Amino acid sequence: MLEIKISHKISEIGLDTWNNLLPTDYPFCRYEFLHALEESGSVSAKTGWQPLHIELQDNGITVAILPLYLKNHSYGEYVFDWAWAEAYERYGIDYYPKLVSAIPFSPVGGPRLLTKQPIEPLFESLNQAIPQLCQHFKANSWHLLFPTKEEAELLDSSNYMIRKGCQYQWFNQDYSTYDNFLQSLTSRKRKSLKKERQKIDEQGIIHRQIQGKDITDSEIDIFYDFYRLTYLKRGREAYLSKAFFTQLKKTMPENLLLVMAYKNETAVAGALSLQDSTTLYGRYWGCFDEYDSLHFETCYYQGIEFCISLGLKRFDSGAQGKHKIQRGFTPVPTYSGHWLNEVGFNQAVQQFINEETSAIDEQIEQLKKYLPYKAL
Missing domain, CATH: 3.40.630.30 (Gcn5-related N-acetyltransferase (GNAT))
Structure with missing residues (x-):
């Protein structure tokens, strides 16, 4: 079991430690990008994005980092859970605060667990740590937004709830x-x-x-x-x-x-x-x-x-916009993972996700028919 260390500012971890663990040159997980969000005041407890970045450490050596924020709202996420929050409210249960692992204000898929090591054993450590972290910070759920497909599949195998979305990308x-x-x-x-x-x-x-x-x-x-x-x-x-x-x-x-x-x-x-x-x-x-x-x-x-x-090779044009299809952008799936502390809601939320996933899969296949490319 790896040790968990929490940092309330990315600067507490430092540029070298952070960037040395980047698995790719994907820019949104770079220290410079996330540090700019914090230094500029765009991300802070005041704006509802309180940094709580996770370091996974082995004998005091950081082997992986997961960006993490404590949130009291759902703005700036682009994976919409307002209906879940409303359902909690109807039953007199607090939905917020929640823990969110994401790139603030950036619905752009990419690696979320930063490491040079195989990620499967690291996710096993996270699986054990997340409920404890939620309890410690009095959070009622954890959400991993726009991870890679591999990361989503690892969460799925650990019985986290996986949502699917749709975006539009151009391929060279x-x-x-x-x-x-x-x-x-x-x-x-x-x-x-x-x-x-x-x-x-x-x-x-x-x-x-x-x-x-x-x-x-x-x-x-x-x-x-x-x-x-x-x-x-x-x-x-x-x-x-x-x-x-x-x-x-x-x-x-x-x-x-x-x-x-x-x-x-x-x-x-x-x-x-x-x-x-x-x-x-x-x-x-x-x-x-x-x-x-x-x-x-x-x-x-x-x-x-x-x-x-x-x-x-690719142009990721961001969230929304069916009008992009006729301009050559292909509909592709996006992913998010969710863990809810309130067990009584799991069955209803999972049913919602199952129905949503079927609709998204059907939507993607239907939208592909409107792509402007010549038939091969």
């Missing part, structure tokens, strides 16, 4: 150019995409792709105004502060791509993505004024062109 079939990608589409869909891009030209809008080291402070300022406005339009404040983006630019510029749109030399929209050696992750977007097809160009077509130019 070794396209040499954007036109080469277009040739893989049916004639009708190819014409539709060309028409959308033509509308951008006709409106006098041009785009610039700016990689991290070339992004200026003023461009971050302008982009942040775009990003914040997307939330203000819905009557909410943005999850992330400007300080978060400023710190990312300083500490992990090699992972950033900023696409800016200009009309008459004035910036009108922006999209900030992250990247690693294989994947582009579309994350943050905003605009001052709406223009025909502006979102599609800024958030999708520019990203596809970027992936092709660098030979990236």
Whole structure:
């Protein structure tokens, strides 16, 4: 049995210990990304994301890390459990606080247990520790959001409840150019995409792709105004502060791509993505004024062109958006794992998950029929 150590700040663990355990170059689990969330105040007990990061230690040596947060709400997770919380409330039982292992505000699948060792025995140690941690922090459940398929399968074999979701991703079939990608589409869909891009030209809008080291402070300022406005339009404040983006630019510029749109030399929209050696992750977007097809160009077509130019294999465009299918994004499953302390709810929640999973599986198969690619 490995020892469990809890850290209330990622800085207590430190950059070297954290990053030395990263199994891949996936950017969202990097120390720099999670540290920026905490340092900027975007993640804190005040915002309802109290860090409680787990170190699994063997004779005092950290062999694995699991990001963990104590939460008193379900905002910023993108795996929606509001109905579960309401059911608890109807029975006079507290659903919150809860423990969540996730990348805050980032519905992006990837490794959650950070280690260079085989993960199966480490998950066995976590299985024993989670109920004790919930009891210690007076939490009523634990949730692992957007893990890898392998991690989800290990939880499933340990009788955790596994939920399935659906997102949309573009896959590079070794396209040499954007036109080469277009040739893989049916004639009708190819014409539709060309028409959308033509509308951008006709409106006098041009785009610039700016990689991290070339992004200026003023461009971050302008982009942040775009990003914040997307939330203000819905009557909410943005999850992330400007300080978060400023710190990312300083500490992990090699992972950033900023696409800016200009009309008459004035910036009108922006999209900030992250990247690693294989994947582009579309994350943050905003605009001052709406223009025909502006979102599609800024958030999708520019990203596809970027992936092709660098030979990236995948473009993860984020949560939601069936409209992405006709633009070449394939529906793929996502996963989350759940442990509830209140045993009386397990059967009802599991039945809900079973029905939801069947619906998701059927939805994915149906949506694939609308992909724009030529039949092989």
